[in-house]
Amino acid sequence: MASQSKVMIGWRAVTIVRVMGPLLMILAFVGMFSGLILTTGQELLFKSPALFILVPAVVGLGGNLGAIIGSRVSTALHLGIIEPSLSNIALRNNIISSLIAGGVMFIILGIVAGVLASFLSLKGPSMIEIFLISTISGVFLVLFVVIISVAAAFFSYRRGLDPDDVVIPVVTSFSDLAGIAFLMGIVVLILG
DSSP: OHHHHHHHHHTSHHHHHHHHHHHHHHHHHHHHHHHHHHHHTHHHHHHOGGGGGHHHHHHHHHHHHHHHHHHHHHHHHHHTSOOSSTTOHHHHHHHHHHHHHHHHHHHHHHHHHHHHHHHTTOSSSOHHHHHHHHHHHHHHHHHHHHHHHHHHHHHHHHTTOOHHHHHHHHHHHHHHHHHHHHHHHHHHHHHO
């Protein structure tokens, strides 16, 4: 009964707003940096319209992957399946499967984006360059998203916050920022 009353306190509107309000404001500023990075790279994107295919796909895929692993880790913490430690085999299996799934998805994304850009005769990088941009930026993003997901879940859990309230907003905001940064960085490295 005592744990049920503790859960119910965490579900009160005042408690949720008190915890989420400052977090959401901080994450709004993180989102602005994503826009700033995209704005600074807009000239390059307008020169190569084929790259526009990758922007929402990379950002969306990174956020979705982070939300999945973040939710899985949060649920496992709540159920007592894992402790906030990297030594747990269930956690390691989730991390490994997320890395593999993410890598495969970004490879497929690169192939599809390259074929689509070619089919639509969009000006920009070759199919191979689009594939490389998607795959390399995706690998970096997957690694980042897995790390931030697990770290956010462990941090919030250890601080007595509900990881379900913290992980998804943190992961999606930071994966947007990292996705745009990695994508634009790899575009500059490959295309000059």
